[in-house]
Amino acid sequence: MQARDAELGAAVARAQEGDEAAFAVAYRIVQPGLLGYLRGIVGEDAEDVASDAWLEIARDLGRFRGDGAGFRGWTATIGRHRALDHLRRLKVRPRATALEQDLLELPGAHNTHDQALESLSTQDALRMVAGLPRDQAEAVLLRVVVGLDGPAAARVLGKRPGAVRTAAHRGLKRLAQQLGVGGVTDEGPRTLGESR
Secondary structure (H helix, E strand, C coil), X not given: CHHHHHHHHHHHHHXXXXXXXXXXXXHHHHHHXXXXXXXXXXXXXXXXXXXXXXXXXXXXXXXXXXXXXXXXXXXXXXXXXXXXXXXXXXHHCCCCCHHHHHHHCCCCCCCCHHHHHHHHHHHHHHHHHHCCCHHHHHXXXXXXXXXXXXXXXXXXXXXXXHHHHHHHHHHHHHHHHHHCCCCEECXXXXXXXXXX
16 A cells, blocks of 8 residues: 555546546545545445545545555544544434335346455454454454554554554454464554565
8 A cells, every 4th residue: 555655646646637537546545545544444334435535536636645555544544523524423323114124125237246245354343443442453354454654544543653652553353363374463453465
């Protein structure tokens, strides 16, 4: 993700000047990580929350100041606020009836075997992350899924970088234990294929 920050920063700058194609590039770079983060917070409602977030992002784009990494952090902050608003609304509003839910869950036009397998593995991973304490889950999602560094994730969560780093470390360590693998050391999280 960080490798694309220069491309993202350039796309955001062009989008701020009115280039719609550049906004589409920024969206394609940021959306997968943002959607993964939101799935960890609101589950199945992530796409709706992401849509609300992107409306706000598009509306306020002219006020953003920063580079590609800063834009990812800014969009994660907006997404988090929309997710928390959504969770508050759910406490007040009842869920859909069984019939409404059946209609909402009709299969889409692109229901392929590969998409199903990818969805299952993503759902399993998000389910495991959702089982973590909230501070650890959000830290892991921001660091691993969105790709933010410690200080940027700390700004999104309104915490100190050390607290976020510790929460991410503990969350990744707990996930590694659940999976029966060692991949987290005192030096921090290790990605697949990375050696120290």
